[in-house]
Amino acid sequence: MKIVPVEDFDLRREVEYGTPEQNAAAKRIVQDVKQEGDAALLRYTEELDRTKLTASGLRVTEEELKAAYTKVEPSFVEAISAAARNIRAFHEREKRNSWMDLQPDGSILGQIIRPLKRVGVYVPGGKAAYPSSVLMNVIPAQVAGVPEIVMVTPPATGGKEGINPYILVAAAEAGVHEIYRVGGAQAIAALAYGTETIAPVDKICGPGNIYVALAKREVYGAVDIDSIAGPSEIVVLADEQADPEFVAADLLSQAEHDEMASAILVTPSRQLADAVAAEVKRQLESLPRRDIAAASVEGYGAIIVVESLKEGISVVNRLAPEHLELMVQDPMAIVGLIENAGAIFLGAYSSEPVGDYFAGPNHIIPTNGTARFSSPVDVDDFIKKSSMIYYSKEALLKNGEAIMELARGEGLEAHARAIEVRLKREIEGRD
Amino acid sequence: MKIVPVEDFDLRREVEYGTPEQNAAAKRIVQDVKQEGDAALLRYTEELDRTKLTASGLRVTEEELKAAYTKVEPSFVEAISAAARNIRAFHEREKRNSWMDLQPDGSILGQIIRPLKRVGVYVPGGKAAYPSSVLMNVIPAQVAGVPEIVMVTPPATGGKEGINPYILVAAAEAGVHEIYRVGGAQAIAALAYGTETIAPVDKICGPGNIYVALAKREVYGAVDIDSIAGPSEIVVLADEQADPEFVAADLLSQAEHDEMASAILVTPSRQLADAVAAEVKRQLESLPRRDIAAASVEGYGAIIVVESLKEGISVVNRLAPEHLELMVQDPMAIVGLIENAGAIFLGAYSSEPVGDYFAGPNHIIPTNGTARFSSPVDVDDFIKKSSMIYYSKEALLKNGEAIMELARGEGLEAHARAIEVRLKREIEGRD
Numbered sequence: 001m002k003i004v005p006v007e008d009f010d011l012r013r014e015v016e017y018g019t020p021e022q023n024a025a026a027k028r029i030v031q032d033v034k035q036e037g038d039a040a041l042l043r044y045t046e047e048l049d050r051t052k053l054t055a056s057g058l059r060v061t062e063e064e065l066k067a068a069y070t071k072v073e074p075s076f077v078e079a080i081s082a083a084a085r086n087i088r089a090f091h092e093r094e095k096r097n098s099w100m101d102l103q104p105d106g107s108i109l110g111q112i113i114r115p116l117k118r119v120g121v122y123v124p125g126g127k128a129a130y131p132s133s134v135l136m137n138v139i140p141a142q143v144a145g146v147p148e149i150v151m152v153t154p155p156a157t158g159g160k161e162g163i164n165p166y167i168l169v170a171a172a173e174a175g176v177h178e179i180y181r182v183g184g185a186q187a188i189a190a191l192a193y194g195t196e197t198i199a200p201v202d203k204i205c206g207p208g209n210i211y212v213a214l215a216k217r218e219v220y221g222a223v224d225i226d227s228i229a230g231p232s233e234i235v236v237l238a239d240e241q242a243d244p245e246f247v248a249a250d251l252l253s254q255a256e257h258d259e260m261a262s263a264i265l266v267t268p269s270r271q272l273a274d275a276v277a278a279e280v281k282r283q284l285e286s287l288p289r290r291d292i293a294a295a296s297v298e299g300y301g302a303i304i305v306v307e308s309l310k311e312g313i314s315v316v317n318r319l320a321p322e323h324l325e326l327m328v329q330d331p332m333a334i335v336g337l338i339e340n341a342g343a344i345f346l347g348a349y350s351s352e353p354v355g356d357y358f359a360g361p362n363h364i365i366p367t368n369g370t371a372r373f374s375s376p377v378d379v380d381d382f383i384k385k386s387s388m389i390y391y392s393k394e395a396l397l398k399n400g401e402a403i404m405e406l407a408r409g410e411g412l413e414a415h416a417r418a419i420e421v422r423l424k425r426e427i428e429g430r431d
Numbered sequence: 432m433k434i435v436p437v438e439d440f441d442l443r444r445e446v447e448y449g450t451p452e453q454n455a456a457a458k459r460i461v462q463d464v465k466q467e468g469d470a471a472l473l474r475y476t477e478e479l480d481r482t483k484l485t486a487s488g489l490r491v492t493e494e495e496l497k498a499a500y501t502k503v504e505p506s507f508v509e510a511i512s513a514a515a516r517n518i519r520a521f522h523e524r525e526k527r528n529s530w531m532d533l534q535p536d537g538s539i540l541g542q543i544i545r546p547l548k549r550v551g552v553y554v555p556g557g558k559a560a561y562p563s564s565v566l567m568n569v570i571p572a573q574v575a576g577v578p579e580i581v582m583v584t585p586p587a588t589g590g591k592e593g594i595n596p597y598i599l600v601a602a603a604e605a606g607v608h609e610i611y612r613v614g615g616a617q618a619i620a621a622l623a624y625g626t627e628t629i630a631p632v633d634k635i636c637g638p639g640n641i642y643v644a645l646a647k648r649e650v651y652g653a654v655d656i657d658s659i660a661g662p663s664e665i666v667v668l669a670d671e672q673a674d675p676e677f678v679a680a681d682l683l684s685q686a687e688h689d690e691m692a693s694a695i696l697v698t699p700s701r702q703l704a705d706a707v708a709a710e711v712k713r714q715l716e717s718l719p720r721r722d723i724a725a726a727s728v729e730g731y732g733a734i735i736v737v738e739s740l741k742e743g744i745s746v747v748n749r750l751a752p753e754h755l756e757l758m759v760q761d762p763m764a765i766v767g768l769i770e771n772a773g774a775i776f777l778g779a780y781s782s783e784p785v786g787d788y789f790a791g792p793n794h795i796i797p798t799n800g801t802a803r804f805s806s807p808v809d810v811d812d813f814i815k816k817s818s819m820i821y822y823s824k825e826a827l828l829k830n831g832e833a834i835m836e837l838a839r840g841e842g843l844e845a846h847a848r849a850i851e852v853r854l855k856r857e858i859e860g861r862d
Contacts, residue, residue: 012653076840079833090540093532101524108777109521109791116804117770130841166840202804222443224804245856249849256845288844335819339548343818346539349853350822353846357837358830360540361818373547373633373655375816385806387774387792388766391781399789402510406788409507409597410561413719414687415784418680422780425676 001277003303006315009264012369013230018210026185026214033189038196044186051155053181055197060163060179068168076166081173083358084135090360091143094379106392111385115145118199119382120191122206123167125154125183131170132356136363136377137205138174144382150201151176152191154183185215192219203382226381227374230367231260234352235321237312237334240269242327243348248279250325250351255296256289262300264319266312273303313337320371323352342371396422432708434734437746440695443800444661449641457616457645464620469627475617482586484612486628491594491610499599507597512604514789515566521791522574525810537823542816546576549630550813551622553637554598556585556614562601563787567794567808568636569605575813581632582607583622585614616646623650634813657812658805661798662691665783666752668743671700673758674779679710681756681782686727687720693731695750697743704734744768751802754783773802827853
């Protein structure tokens with residue numbers, strides 16, 4: 001793992017929006033499904049996913065869900081169900097109530113907070129078919145109160161026949177029972193516009209390949225979409241007392257995701273830097289995903305030696321990483337100075353996989369420096385707000401002139417008259 | 432105003448993303464400013480806004496802000512300052528605190544809520560140069576705690592020399608003192624990437640022409656942007672007791688915005704429908720913006736007669752309007768049944784301009800049916816959240832096996848080992 005100067009580092013990467021050909025293909029698929037419904041959906045599923053289905057076979061049955069349980073270890077079911085409980089408990093804390101403010105003049109102003117009505121979760125079929133991501137997308141929507149959550153996933157996962165049973169068990173444990181075996185741009189179009197079999201949704205979330213991403217961009221506006229995630233990142237800020245074995249293991253847990261993932265150590269300790277570099281090399285040897293992790297470490301990994309923890313904090317804030325571990329003597333003394341980081345892990349035992357799977361906070365976190373202005377997925381992503389304005393007659397009489405002044409200042413006379421017609425009526429009424 | 436069946440109505444319109452030429456122009460301007468900074472900014476200002484400036488002349492001076500006060504009526508200053516107070520008071524109610532959850536095993540989970548650091552507000556120079564929009568963008572950011580708020584606006588407003596003094600007074604009343612006289616795609620690029628004179632921001636908001644909109648799309652990712660608003664809309668749901676003069680005035684206050692604006696009455700009363708149609712015709716006659724309002728009413732306005740209030744509610748939910756007025760006997764009996772509407776005005780005195788200018792809720796509200804899944808601008812648009820995870824040694828010992836189970840279920844061995852290395856150390860430590 002190379003030790004580099006901080007100037008050489010910027011997590012920002014150019015976002016890939018696909019080739020013109022991929023764009024055109026995604027656009028065509030979306031248009032066809034929008035216009036032809038199930039017919040196009042089934043045609044593309046046969047053509048692209050090499051699976052011949054009928055409309056009535058699109059939906060995963062309760063029997064299949066039950067059967068999936070027989071294909072996974074009981075310890076997995078237990079673990080995912082415990083994770084689901086923790087994720088639910090954490091997200092419950094994020095819920096908000098509608099509120100109102102009663103004014104002395106009898107007016108009432110407020111904000112009505114409601115769940116979205118129907119949400120679609122895309123679960124990819126390839127190497128990124130993660131049961132944990134099912135929980136992380138579904139549970140915040142449930143906690144928000146979304147009454148209808150539907151999942152789509154390609155008919156066969158990773159070349160094997162049928163849908164990955166771990167995915168199905170995760171869905172069932174999360175409480176999702178409306179699942180369709182469709183993937184790709186065609187599944188996104190079905191969720192956005194509806195077909196004879198699949199009712200349209202208000203929001204689509206979940207990761208996917210380039211066609212899925214392009215289709216999501218294409219349907220945005222007709223429905224809401226989540227943001228498109230870049231490669232995963234971790235920054236570990238560590239001082240001389242950090243355990244190099246722990247630091248290296250955590251860096252590698254990020255690096256194994258894919259060749260583009262980024263694992264960075266920032267430390268004022270040259271000794272730790274050397275020890276971690278050696279540990280990374282040693283631990284890499286025995287990793288099943290050694291090639292991927294090595295490519296990530298080589299291409300996007302780094303150890304940045306800084307002058308002081310203070311400089312380290314400023315480096316972290318500039319990187320604005322998705323995941324940040326504070327492996328320092330006193331993490332609480334530092335956390336308040338972190339301006340930009342999606343998820344912050346404090347101390348030696350808060351290894352990133354704790355948050356990836358189990359602790360409760362969401363693992364869908366802003367990448368590519370966007371933690372500067374965006375946030376991990378949470379309940380807020382599945383609600384909508386309406387302003388409520390009840391203005392009393394007294395309030396209008398008191399404030400009507402000011403409102404007309406502002407409207408006329410903008411040259412909007414009809415706005416002023418909507419107030420004036422009411423004030424006049426009151427004055428006439430008094431005569 | 433035409434009376435039409437409900438089937439003919441859908442507020443959704445195709446969103447305009449500009450011609451390929453406009454796209455290319457916006458892209459080129461953004462690239463040039465990104466690479467050349469002030470030099471390109473000044474060049475495009477001269478070329479497109481026909482104003483020759485120097486870098487040191489970009490910023491509006493305190494003297495100019497003071498001078499603006501001498502060009503507007505004192506009653507305007509008073510009215511806008513009262514509006515600012517109300518808007519601030521409403522948005523204060525939306526603020527949230529960071530929180531944490533202390534677990535019995537000593538773990539601490541939480542959500543850190545922080546303001547964005549620097550926000551840019553675009554104020555257009557054309558007919559949509561609204562002082563009220565300055566307040567509606569700036570105040571939620573201030574309430575969120577954003578320490579730096581900067582405004583950009585074209586060097587000349589609507590053909591006249593200099594910046595509209597109403598805009599400058601609104602900025603000063605809101606408390607914005609960093610203002611630059613630049614507009615168009617070049618201003619957006621300066622905010623996104625920074626120049627020698629203008630420091631880059633984390634988020635850009637505010638409306639603008641097609642080049643501004645395309646430039647915002649172009650820089651999205653490097654910074655956050657707000658959503659791109661469509662034409663304004665109002666739906667009035669009214670029963671037989673509603674006052675046709677009030678209803679017509681409110682419909683026209685929306686219609687005068689622009690030819691594409693949409694004003695719709697939904698009512699079970701044929702009598703009210705006829706009376707409102709006649710009133711609209713009468714009131715239109717004397718409006719200064721008669722041509723615009725008439726074109727809007729003609730092109731996008733309608734009176735929809737329904738069977739019952741219940742059917743009316745279902746029509747409203749399908750339309751998902753930006754603004755909804757409930758001019759019915761008992762609005763409280765209906766508001767709970769409204770699923771989709773950006774802002775809801777209750778009763779005869781809650782005319783839409785009350786909310787446009789003065790009451791306190793934001794007037795930047797989802798258009799084009801997107802109230803189904805999005806919300807008026809509020810404090811949440813100017814904050815970011817970080818998850819915080821402190822896992823105790825006890826918690827890791829208790830849950831480590833489950834975390835490893837889940838990681839291995841996903842084929843991510845390095846994730847499992849990041850936990851295992853810690854568990855092993857504990858077991859060895861005990862020996």
